Amino acid sequence: MDALPELDDVLARLHVVSVPLVTRFRGVDRREAVLLDGPSGWSEFSPFLEYDDAEASSWLAAALDFGWRDSSAPAVRASIPVNATLPAVPLDRVAATISLFGECRTVKIKVAERGETLADDVARVRETRRLLGPAGRIRLDANGAWTVDEAEHAVRALEQFDLEYVEQPCATVPELAELRRRIHRIDVLVAADESVRKTADPLAVARAGAADLLVIKAAPLGGIDRALAIVAEAGLPAVVSSALDTSIGLAMGAELAARLPELPYDCGLGTAALLADDVAAPPLRPDDGTIAIGRVTADPDALRRLAADSERTAWWRDRLTRCHALLAR
Numbered sequence: 026m027d028a029l030p031e032l033d034d035v036l037a038r039l040h041v042v043s044v045p046l047v048t049r050f051r052g053v054d055r056r057e058a059v060l061l062d063g064p065s066g067w068s069e070f071s072p073f074l075e076y077d078d079a080e081a082s083s084w085l086a087a088a089l090d091f092g093w094r095d096s097s098a099p100a101v102r103a104s105i106p107v108n109a110t111l112p113a114v115p116l117d118r119v120a121a122t123i124s125l126f127g128e129c130r131t132v133k134i135k136v137a138e139r140g141e142t143l144a145d146d147v148a149r150v151r152e153t154r155r156l157l158g159p160a161g162r163i164r165l166d167a168n169g170a171w172t173v174d175e176a177e178h179a180v181r182a183l184e185q186f187d188l189e190y191v192e193q194p195c196a197t198v199p200e201l202a203e204l205r206r207r208i209h210r211i212d213v214l215v216a217a218d219e220s221v222r223k224t225a226d227p228l229a230v231a232r233a234g235a236a237d238l239l240v241i242k243a244a245p246l247g248g249i250d251r252a253l254a255i256v257a258e259a260g261l262p263a264v265v266s267s268a269l270d271t272s273i274g275l276a277m278g279a280e281l282a283a284r285l286p287e288l289p290y291d292c293g294l295g296t297a298a299l300l301a302d303d304v305a306a307p308p309l310r311p312d313d314g315t316i317a318i319g320r321v322t323a324d325p326d327a328l329r330r331l332a333a334d335s336e337r338t339a340w341w342r343d344r345l346t347r348c349h350a351l352l353a354r
């Protein structure tokens with residue numbers, strides 16, 4: 026970032042919201058976010074609650090970048106194809122959850138969830154394939170939960186459902202590389218997510234040949250231009266995804282996706298469908314499998330309706346203040 030906006034200026038533009046989810050995701054049923062009414066447009070700072078300040082400060086860099094300056098890279102497309110995201114819901118909720126996204130040709134299914142078995146995953150993937158038909162695209166996201174052996178076993182059990190790729194099957198770069206060697210005869214690609222966004226070296230995956238493609242998120246990578254530079258250096262195809270952002274954070278993801286030279290896969294930016302309410306009117310929800318690019322503005326009524334209580338607002342102001350100090354160093 027060129028010049029860091031002054032803390033007082035940032036705090037004067039802050040609104041803290043707590044948005045209800047349609048279905049539990051990552052163990053929570055509300056999503057808290059700071060919205061910033063920046064001079065270049067509305068922006069979002071919403072690192073997950075458990076992240077430490079060092080990790081959260083990249084999210085602040087991205088939020089300030091998006092709210093205080095426009096990307097210098099030109100957009101090369103005006104709408105972004107998106108996938109539906111299916112959390113680990115019970116089997117009888119699969120159809121209703123996918124239908125929240127409207128017409129989507131691609132579904133990303135969360136697998137390897139704590140407390141579940143491979144049989145649960147097989148059942149959820151089979152049901153999704155049945156609903157989508159043979160032309161639909163299915164990808165999985167294990168969030169790093171499998172060992173290499175478990176991942177190999179799971180991929181062999183699930184490949185019959187015709188998988189596009191499996192995202193972060195194992196936790197580490199060497200494990201991803203080993204899995205990729207073991208399944209190279211199977212037509213299932215390996216994507217890296219946490220190994221790109223939760224590390225000091227987002228290019229290590231590409232250097233190690235540990236993934237076929239990268240999942241990239243604008244907020245943890247420090248903003249649109251930084252994420253574009255990482256993709257260019259990695260030389261791998263990229264899928265842009267969200268962090269279960271409000272429509273304002275999703276707009277930042279859409280602006281990133283609009284600037285990638287190639288966009289061979291549908292993006293994980295349809296997640297406004299998992300929010301039971303939203304900060305924008307209308308929300309940035311998928312329409313016919315795509316979302317539009319363009320700035321999204323917070324709706325004053327929604328800001329009032331979704332305002333966090335004074336204790337949570339103070340918590341977020343403190344957190345933002347600490348992250349700002351880290352960026353100013």
Ligand SMILES: O=C(O)CCC(=O)c1ccccc1C(=O)O
Binds near residue numbers: 108133168267269292
């Ligand atoms: O990519 C998608 O389809 C939606 C976004 C998503 O899955 C996600 C949302 C919040 C936190 C982590 C993740 C993830 O990709 O692991």
Ligand SMILES: [Mg+2]
Binds near residue numbers: 219
């Ligand atoms: Mg992921």
